[in-house]
Amino acid sequence: MTKTVYIKTVGCQMNVLDSEMVIADLKRHGYRVVETPAEADLLLYNTCSIREQAEEKTYSALGKLRDTKARHPDKKIGVLGCMAQKDQEVIFRRAPFVDMVVGPGQLHALPQLITNIDSGEGRQMAVSLSRTDGKQAVVARSHETFDPLRDPSQRPTPFQAYLRIQIGCDKFCTYCVVPNTRGPEQGRSPAEILAEARTLADQGCREITLLGQTVNSYRHRSDDGDTDLAALLEQLHEIDGIQRLKFVTNYPKDMTERLLTTVRDLPKCSPYLHVPAQSGSDEVLKRMKRGYTIAQYMEMFERIESILPEAAVSSDFIVGFCGETDEDFQKSVKLIERCRFKNSFIFQYSVRGGTKAAERLEDDVPREVKAARNNELLAVQDRISKEDNEKLIGSTVEVLVEGPSKKADTSDPDAAVVQMTGRTHCDRIVVFDGNRRQAGQMLDIHVDQVSSHTLIGRVRTVELVSIGL
Ligand code: SAH
Ligand code: SF4
Ligand code: F3S
Numbered sequence: 001m002t003k004t005v006y007i008k009t010v011g012c013q014m015n016v017l018d019s020e021m022v023i024a025d026l027k028r029h030g031y032r033v034v035e036t037p038a039e040a041d042l043l044l045y046n047t048c049s050i051r052e053q054a055e056e057k058t059y060s061a062l063g064k065l066r067d068t069k070a071r072h073p074d075k076k077i078g079v080l081g082c083m084a085q086k087d088q089e090v091i092f093r094r095a096p097f098v099d100m101v102v103g104p105g106q107l108h109a110l111p112q113l114i115t116n117i118d119s120g121e122g123r124q125m126a127v128s129l130s131r132t133d134g135k136q137a138v139v140a141r142s143h144e145t146f147d148p149l150r151d152p153s154q155r156p157t158p159f160q161a162y163l164r165i166q167i168g169c170d171k172f173c174t175y176c177v178v179p180n181t182r183g184p185e186q187g188r189s190p191a192e193i194l195a196e197a198r199t200l201a202d203q204g205c206r207e208i209t210l211l212g213q214t215v216n217s218y219r220h221r222s223d224d225g226d227t228d229l230a231a232l233l234e235q236l237h238e239i240d241g242i243q244r245l246k247f248v249t250n251y252p253k254d255m256t257e258r259l260l261t262t263v264r265d266l267p268k269c270s271p272y273l274h275v276p277a278q279s280g281s282d283e284v285l286k287r288m289k290r291g292y293t294i295a296q297y298m299e300m301f302e303r304i305e306s307i308l309p310e311a312a313v314s315s316d317f318i319v320g321f322c323g324e325t326d327e328d329f330q331k332s333v334k335l336i337e338r339c340r341f342k343n344s345f346i347f348q349y350s351v352r353g354g355t356k357a358a359e360r361l362e363d364d365v366p367r368e369v370k371a372a373r374n375n376e377l378l379a380v381q382d383r384i385s386k387e388d389n390e391k392l393i394g395s396t397v398e399v400l401v402e403g404p405s406k407k408a409d410t411s412d413p414d415a416a417v418v419q420m421t422g423r424t425h426c427d428r429i430v431v432f433d434g435n436r437r438q439a440g441q442m443l444d445i446h447v448d449q450v451s452s453h454t455l456i457g458r459v460r461t462v463e464l465v466s467i468g469l
Contacts, residue, residue, distance in 0.1 A: 284324055
């Protein structure tokens with residue numbers, strides 16, 4: 001009899017990809033995916049630890065399963081992902097009805113852990129070594145990348161896919177848990193990446209987004225020489241069927257001229273660069289241990305502008321980091337105004353156990369100040385995004401159509417006109433009236449209206465001129 005699995009995923013694109021892989025693997029072990037916990041024999045929570053709020057949400061979702069487990073002791077509950085690696089047995093303590101805790105570097109073990117539980121071995125934990133548990137190479141080996149055969153039905157759309165090229169992170173920004181939860185930085189081999197990209201192309205995938213925490217720091221060393229991201233893009237560019245290549249997230253210091261000219265010279269590479277600045281103040285950046293000054297960030301930004309003048313650049317900011325004064329904060333406002341990012345993700349600083357900032361710096365910006373700075377920065381960014389989008393009114397943009405928009409009325413599957421959504425080469429979201437058959441196509445859309453986050457347009461049709469016969 002087939003078993004059923006429900007999975008809830010939070011966190012970054014890496015987690016979305018991990019969940020896709022886990023489900024593909026479980027399907028090969030006879031599982032079928034269901035949409036609600038009530039229908040499921042196996043309930044999986046793929047978790048994130050980046051901010052306290054993300055963890056608290058997961059613990060509260062788990063808390064709600066206490067009764068479920070009491071009523072249905074046969075149901076198995078698994079906590080996967082970064083919180084599993086970070087909290088380990090704390091999860092069993094806070095939620096004793098959880099059956100499995102599996103870190104992101106141990107996802108391959110899941111089917112075996114289920115078997116162990118079925119054979120009466122009790123609850124199971126599979127986590128990787130901590131950064132201080134041994135030599136870098138030994139710790140790295142315990143964080144395994146998990147990229148089994150792909151299952152197109154698990155992707156948000158069949159023609160778009162994430163492809164992992166790097167795991168872990170060695171940057172150790174003082175606020176961040178990722179170097180602990182995902183372990184040492186490791187680049188996957190180009191041969192594996194290319195094989196996976198070819199499989200994706202054969203499955204009809206047109207757009208690949210390469211993933212890494214600092215994706216442009218990618219490096220793979222072998223006896224035949226080193227491969228960097230630029231070299232990898234050149235090889236991926238050769239694959240027929242792939243029309244767009246994107247890569248996230250970039251580290252400012254590794255945004256080299258070589259990478260930028262490669263993106264310029266390869267038409268399939270999207271001129272979209274997500275390069276988080278985190279703060280506009282040198283003092284804050286130093287405390288964050290980001291490894292660059294604002295002058296260096298601006299140097300990088302100007303390099304982008306001169307090599308890729310059409311590029312859309314986006315950023316992340318943390319507000320209310322330890323010791324951030326009003327003056328420091330205003331420097332972040334100024335940076336957004338100078339760079340005019342396409343968009344910025346803005347976060348309020350959240351102390352994370354095990355990080356340098358938690359150990360050595362005081363979380364001294366009051367909650368209300370963090371919230372006010374968050375709103376102010378968001379308002380500045382939204383105004384700039386809207387002004388820059390307005391410049392696109394009247395132009396035509398090429399859009400890879402993803403499917404019906406969030407607001408589309410999908411109640412009638414045969415409806416002739418449905419609001420569809422897609423993205424431009426620069427990652428701008430576009431909505432237009434169309435039909436479901438357009439999903440997966442590249443269409444020219446004439447932009448009529450804009451908001452700060454969306455372009456609203458219509459499909460450009462060839463204009464028929466009446467010759468008045
Ligand atoms: N690897 C990526 C980002 C990973 S986390 C990079 O380095 O750019 C995504 C974003 O979460 C970060 O860019 C940062 O802005 C934010 N973030 C990370 N740790 C945080 C914390 N402790 N509190 C608030 N925001 C945080
Ligand atoms: Fe975290 Fe910094 Fe690594 Fe990004 S680069 S994952 S913010 S430690
Ligand atoms: Fe969260 Fe882990 Fe991603 S902490 S942001 S799921 S790498």
